[in-house]
Amino acid sequence: MFFIRCSWLFFLSSSFWLGLFFYQLSLYKIWSTVVCLAVGLVVFFKHQKFNFYLASLLVSTATVGGSLYGVYHPLALEYLVLDNVNLPFLWLTSFFCPYIMLSINQIKSNPRVYGYSLLLIQFLLTALFSTNNFFCFYILFEVLAFPMFVLIGVYGQQVARIPAAYKFFIYTFAGSVAMLVGLISFYFFYGSTNCRLVTDYQSQGFLFFLVFLALAVKIPMVPVHLWLPEAHVEAPTGVSVLLAALLLKTGGYGMLRFVWPMLPGGVHFWSSTLIVLALISVIVGSFTAIAQIDLKKTIAYSSVAHMNVSLLGLLSGVEAIQFSVYLMLAHAFVSAGLFTSVGIIYDRYHTRSIRNLRGLNLYMPSLFFWSFFLILGNFSFPLTANFSAELVIMFEVTQRSLLIGLTAGVTVLASTIYSMWYFSRIFNGYPLPIRSHQDCSPLEWSLLVVNVSGMLLLGLFGGVFQQHSTEDYCWLLAVEQL
Amino acid sequence: MVEFFLFLLLSYLLILGLFVSHQLTNQWLWVSAGYTLIMFNLVVCDFKNLIFFNLSAFSVNWGIIFVSSLFAGVSFVVWSLKSSFIREVVVYSLGWWSATTGQYLLYAETTSVYSSSDLIYWSGFISGGSLFHDLRFLILLILLLTVVSTYQNFNYYSYNYLVLLLLASLSGLLLLQNDNLIVTYLNLEFQALTLYILTTYYRFEESQTEAGLKYLLIGSLVSGFFLLGTIVIYQRSATLNVSELTLSSNTTWVLATLIFKLGAAPFYFWTPSVYQTLDYTTLLFVSSLPKVSTWYLLLVNFNYLQNQLLYYSGLLSIVIGAYSGLYQLRLPSIIAYSGVLNSGYLLLVLESTNEHHFMISTYLVGYYLSLGLLLASLQTVNTIRYTLLGGYLFYYLMLSVGGLPVVPGFSFKIYLLSFVLERSLMEGILIIGSSLCSMMYYLRVSGQYLFTGLSLSNQRPTTVYQVFVFILLLNVGHSLLTFVGTVAELG
Numbered sequence: 001m002f003f004i005r006c007s008w009l010f011f012l013s014s015s016f017w018l019g020l021f022f023y024q025l026s027l028y029k030i031w032s033t034v035v036c037l038a039v040g041l042v043v044f045f046k047h048q049k050f051n052f053y054l055a056s057l058l059v060s061t062a063t064v065g066g067s068l069y070g071v072y073h074p075l076a077l078e079y080l081v082l083d084n085v086n087l088p089f090l091w092l093t094s095f096f097c098p099y100i101m102l103s104i105n106q107i108k109s110n111p112r113v114y115g116y117s118l119l120l121i122q123f124l125l126t127a128l129f130s131t132n133n134f135f136c137f138y139i140l141f142e143v144l145a146f147p148m149f150v151l152i153g154v155y156g157q158q159v160a161r162i163p164a165a166y167k168f169f170i171y172t173f174a175g176s177v178a179m180l181v182g183l184i185s186f187y188f189f190y191g192s193t194n195c196r197l198v199t200d201y202q203s204q205g206f207l208f209f210l211v212f213l214a215l216a217v218k219i220p221m222v223p224v225h226l227w228l229p230e231a232h233v234e235a236p237t238g239v240s241v242l243l244a245a246l247l248l249k250t251g252g253y254g255m256l257r258f259v260w261p262m263l264p265g266g267v268h269f270w271s272s273t274l275i276v277l278a279l280i281s282v283i284v285g286s287f288t289a290i291a292q293i294d295l296k297k298t299i300a301y302s303s304v305a306h307m308n309v310s311l312l313g314l315l316s317g318v319e320a321i322q323f324s325v326y327l328m329l330a331h332a333f334v335s336a337g338l339f340t341s342v343g344i345i346y347d348r349y350h351t352r353s354i355r356n357l358r359g360l361n362l363y364m365p366s367l368f369f370w371s372f373f374l375i376l377g378n379f380s381f382p383l384t385a386n387f388s389a390e391l392v393i394m395f396e397v398t399q400r401s402l403l404i405g406l407t408a409g410v411t412v413l414a415s416t417i418y419s420m421w422y423f424s425r426i427f428n429g430y431p432l433p434i435r436s437h438q439d440c441s442p443l444e445w446s447l448l449v450v451n452v453s454g455m456l457l458l459g460l461f462g463g464v465f466q467q468h469s470t471e472d473y474c475w476l477l478a479v480e481q482l
Numbered sequence: 483m484v485e486f487f488l489f490l491l492l493s494y495l496l497i498l499g500l501f502v503s504h505q506l507t508n509q510w511l512w513v514s515a516g517y518t519l520i521m522f523n524l525v526v527c528d529f530k531n532l533i534f535f536n537l538s539a540f541s542v543n544w545g546i547i548f549v550s551s552l553f554a555g556v557s558f559v560v561w562s563l564k565s566s567f568i569r570e571v572v573v574y575s576l577g578w579w580s581a582t583t584g585q586y587l588l589y590a591e592t593t594s595v596y597s598s599s600d601l602i603y604w605s606g607f608i609s610g611g612s613l614f615h616d617l618r619f620l621i622l623l624i625l626l627l628t629v630v631s632t633y634q635n636f637n638y639y640s641y642n643y644l645v646l647l648l649l650a651s652l653s654g655l656l657l658l659q660n661d662n663l664i665v666t667y668l669n670l671e672f673q674a675l676t677l678y679i680l681t682t683y684y685r686f687e688e689s690q691t692e693a694g695l696k697y698l699l700i701g702s703l704v705s706g707f708f709l710l711g712t713i714v715i716y717q718r719s720a721t722l723n724v725s726e727l728t729l730s731s732n733t734t735w736v737l738a739t740l741i742f743k744l745g746a747a748p749f750y751f752w753t754p755s756v757y758q759t760l761d762y763t764t765l766l767f768v769s770s771l772p773k774v775s776t777w778y779l780l781l782v783n784f785n786y787l788q789n790q791l792l793y794y795s796g797l798l799s800i801v802i803g804a805y806s807g808l809y810q811l812r813l814p815s816i817i818a819y820s821g822v823l824n825s826g827y828l829l830l831v832l833e834s835t836n837e838h839h840f841m842i843s844t845y846l847v848g849y850y851l852s853l854g855l856l857l858a859s860l861q862t863v864n865t866i867r868y869t870l871l872g873g874y875l876f877y878y879l880m881l882s883v884g885g886l887p888v889v890p891g892f893s894f895k896i897y898l899l900s901f902v903l904e905r906s907l908m909e910g911i912l913i914i915g916s917s918l919c920s921m922m923y924y925l926r927v928s929g930q931y932l933f934t935g936l937s938l939s940n941q942r943p944t945t946v947y948q949v950f951v952f953i954l955l956l957n958v959g960h961s962l963l964t965f966v967g968t969v970a971e972l973g
Contacts, residue, residue: 113874139887146881149925150874153933162933166925173921177914184900 052115056101060094081132097122103238117147134193142176156234164234171227175214182210208266218251222281232300237343244335281308286414313393320396330385334377337451359431370448379415385458631858650676657775690759711735743776746825747798753818766857799826804916845894852882873932880928
C-alpha cells in the first residue's frame with residue numbers, strides 16, 4: 001500500500017525535523033540522534049512489535065537524559081521549562097509510555113497504528129510537561145484527545161466503545177473550547193501567555209472559570225466526570241493505564257504550572273467553591289466505587305476520589321501542593337498496577353464482573369500476591385506512597401478547617417471498604433469450577449512487580465523528593481521560602 | 483475595458499472551438515488549442531501587468547511563457563503517442579497547473595509590485611501574500627483535485643465533463659481579474675451555466691434533474707438580481723467600475739446575489755438539495771469553485787461595501803449551519819451545512835483591512851484543500867481497500883475542516899474569536915457553541931469511517947495516491963506554517 005509506505009517516510013522525516021529542532025535548541029545534542037535512531041529502527045525492522053517498545057524506550061531515555069543534562073541552557077529555557085515541578089511528570093511519562101507500549105502484544109488487528117498512536121501520545125505528553133507557554137499547553141492538551149479517540153473507539157472490545165469514545169471527545173472538546181476563550185481573553189488582558197512573564201492578577205474570576213473547565217474535565221471533578229468510567233471500561237488495558245497514569249495528571253499539572261502562577265486571583269476567588277466541589281467529588285467517587293460490580297469501574301471511581309483529594313491539596317498551601325503531586329505519582333503507580341491486573345483477569349476469563357469471579361487465589365497465587373500490595377496502596381496503607389501523601393494533605397486541610405478535614409477523611413474509610421470488597425470478592429471464597437487456568441506470565445509478573453516496587457520506593461524515599469522541590473513550589477505560589 | 487472584451491472574445495472562441503471539436507474525430511487537437519488559448523489568456527493578463535512592472539518581472543514572464551509552451555509541447559508529444567484519453571488529460575492538467583504555479587511562485591519573489599492598490603484587481607493575490615494566500619492557485623488546485631478524482635471512473639466522466647470543468651475554472655480565474663460590473667455579471671453567468679450542466683450531468687436520474695432545475699431557476703432569478711443591482715448602481719453613481727463605487731451606492735441587490743452564490747443564510751436553501759444528488763467529484767467542484775471566486779469578489783472588489791446585511795447574514799448562517807447540520811444523515815448535506823457555517827464565520831470578520839484579507843484567504847485555502855481531499859478520497863474509496871490509516875487520514879481532514887488545533891482552520895478560529903470577543907461576548911459564545919455543534923457532526927462522520935469502515939475492495943491504488951500525498955503534504959505544510967506563525971505571534 002502506497003499510504004503505508006508513505007507513512008514511514010512521514011515518521012522518518014518528522015523525527016529528523018524534530019531532532020533538528022532540538023539540536024537547534026542545543027538541548028538534546030546527543031539525544032536527538034538517539035530519537036532518530038529509535039524511529040529509524042521501527043522503520044528498518046518493518047513494524048515488529050518489539051521495535052515499537054524499543055523506540056518508546058529510547059525516546060524515554062532521551063527525555064530523561066535531556067532533562068538531566070540540559071536543564072540550564074538559556075536558549076532552551078526560552079521555550080521550555082525544566083525544574084523540580086515538571087521533572088517528576090516528565091519521568092512519569094518516560095516510565096509509563098514504554099510500559100504501555102508493551103500492551104501492543106494484545107492487539108490483534110492494526111497493531112502498527114496502535115504503536116504509532118502511542119508514540120505520538122508520548123511525544124505530545126513530553127512536550128506538554130515541558131512547555132512554559134499556556135497556549136502551547138492548551139494546544140497539546142487538545143491534540144492529545146485526537147489519538148485517544150481513535151485508541152478507545154477502534155481498539156476497545158465491546159460495541160459500547162463507540163459511544164464511550166464520543167463521550168470522551170465531546171467532554172474534552174467542550175472543556176478545551178472554554179479554555180481557548182479564556183486564553184484569548186487572558187492574552188488581551190496581559191499581552192502574553194508565558195507563565196514567567198505575567199505579573200498582574202486583578203479580576204481573574206471569569207478567566208479562571210473558563211480555563212479551569214478544561215482542567216476539571218481531565219482531573220475529573222464531579223459534574224464533568226462521567227466520561228471517565230465509560231472510557232476506562234471500554235478501552236483496552238494499555239489505554240486504561242495511559243488514561244489513569246498519565247492523562248489524568250495533565251489536569252493537575254496544568255493547575256500547578258499555569259493556573260497557580262498566572263491566575264492566583266482567580267484561584268482565591270473560587271477556592272471555597274472548588275473545595276466544596278472537590279469534597280463532593282471525593283464522596284461521590286468513593287461511594288459510587290463501593291456500588292460498582294465492574295472491576296474497571298471500581299478503579300475508575302476510586303481514581304475520581306483520589307485525584308480530587310490531590311486537588312484539595314493543590315488548594316491548600318505549599319506543603320500540601322508538594323504532597324498532592326506526590327499523591328498523583330503514587331496514584332499513577334497504583335492505578336496502573338490495578339488496571340494491569342484487571343487486564344490479566346480479563347484475558348483469562350473474559351469478564352470483569354465481580355459476580356462472576358471468586359476464589360482466584362487458588363489459580364493465580366502470584367497475581368493474588370502482587371494485587372494485595374496494590375490494594376494496600378489503594379487504601380493508603382502505611383509504608384506506601386499514598387499513605388504519606390494523603391497524611392500530609394489531610395493534615396494541611398484540617399489546619400484550614402476541621403469540617404473539610406473530616407469530610408475529606410471519609411475517603412479513607414470508604415477506600416478501605418471498596419478496596420477490601422473488591423479484593424476479597426475476587427480472590428477469596430469458594431473457587432470457580434474452571435478446567436484450565438494459568439497464572440501470570442513472566443511479562444505480566446514483571447509489570448506488576450514494577451508497579452509495586454515503584455509504589456513502595458516512592459513511599460520509603462519520598463522525603464528526598466520533597467526536599468528538592470520546595471524552592472520551585474514556593475516560586476510558583478509566590479510565597480517566601482520558610 | 484479593451485482587455486476585458488479581449489478576454490471575453492477569447493473565452494467564447496474557446497467555447498465555440500470546443501463545441502465544434504465535439505463533432506470532429508480529431509478532438510484532441512481542439513482540446514490542446516483550447517488549453518493554449520487559456521494559457522494565452524493568462525499571459526495576456528500578465529502582459530497587462532508588465533506595463534507596471536520592472537524589467538526583471540518582464541524576463542520572468544517570458545521565462546514562464548517558455549516553460550508553459552514547453553509543457554504544451556510535452557503534452558503534444560504525449561498526445562501523438564495515442565495513449566489513453568485520461569492520461570493526456572491528467573498530463574495536460576498537470577502541465578498547465580505546474581506552469582501557472584511556477585509562475586506564481588516566481589511572482590511571490592517580486593511581491594513588492596503588488597503593493598500598489600491599483601494592481602490588486604489583476605490577480606488572485608492578496609497583497610503581501612504568498613502561494614497559500616493566492617486564490618488563483620486555489621482554483622487551479624481544486625481543478626487538479628477534481629480531474630484526478632475522475633481518474634478511477636473514467637468511462638463515467640466522459641470528455642464533456644472535463645471540458646466543462648475547464649470552462650468553469652476558466653470563468654473562476656476570469657472573475658478574479660476584472661473591475662467592471664458588467665464583465666463580472668457575464669463571468670458569473672458563464673460560471674453558472676457550466677455549473678448547471680455539471681449538476682445535471684446524469685440527466686437520466688430524476689432526482690438530479692430536479693435538483694439541477696431548482697438550481698437553474700433560482701440561479702437565473704438571482705442573476706436577474708445582480709443585473710438589477712448593476713442598474714441601480716449605475717443610476718446612483720453613474721459608473722460601472724467597482725473601484726469608483728462609494729458607500730452611497732445602493733449595493734444590496736448585488737450583495738444578495740453574492741450571498742446566494744456563497745450559499746449563506748438566508749439564501750442557503752438550494753445547497754442541501756443540490757448537493758445531495760451529486761457524486762463526490764462534482765460535489766467537490768460545485769461546492770468549492772464558485773465560492774472561492776465569490777469570496778474574492780467580496781474581499782477585493784466589493785470590500786468597502788460592508789453593511790449590516792452581511793453581518794446579520796453571517797450570524798444567521800452560523801446558527802443555521804451549526805444547528806441544522808446536526809440533523810443531517812447524508813454526507814453531502816452535512817457538507818452543505820458546513821459550508822453555510824463557514825460562510826457565516828467569514829462574513830462576521832469581513833473587513834477591508836489587509837490583515838483580514840490575509841486571514842480569510844489562508845482560511846479559504848486551508849478549508850477547501852481539506853474538503854477537496856476529503857471528497858476526492860471518498861470518490862476513490864470504492865477502489866481502495868479499507869485501512870485504518872486511511873481512516874486516520876479521513877479523521878485528520880475532518881478535524882481540519884472543523885478547525886481544530888494544528889490544522890489550518892485553527893489559526894483562523896483564534897483570529898475570529900479574538901476579533902469577535904473584542905466586540906461582544908455573546909458573539910463569542912455563539913461561535914463557541916456553533917463550533918461544538920459542528921464538531922459533533924464532523925466527528926460522527928469520521929467516527930463512522932474509523933470504527934466501521936465504508937467499503938471493502940481489493941483493487942490496488944494507483945498513481946492517484948501520489949497526487950493525494952503531494953496535496954496532503956501541502957496541507958500539512960500549510961498547517962505547520964500557520965501554526966508556527968500563530969504561536970510566534972502569541973508567544
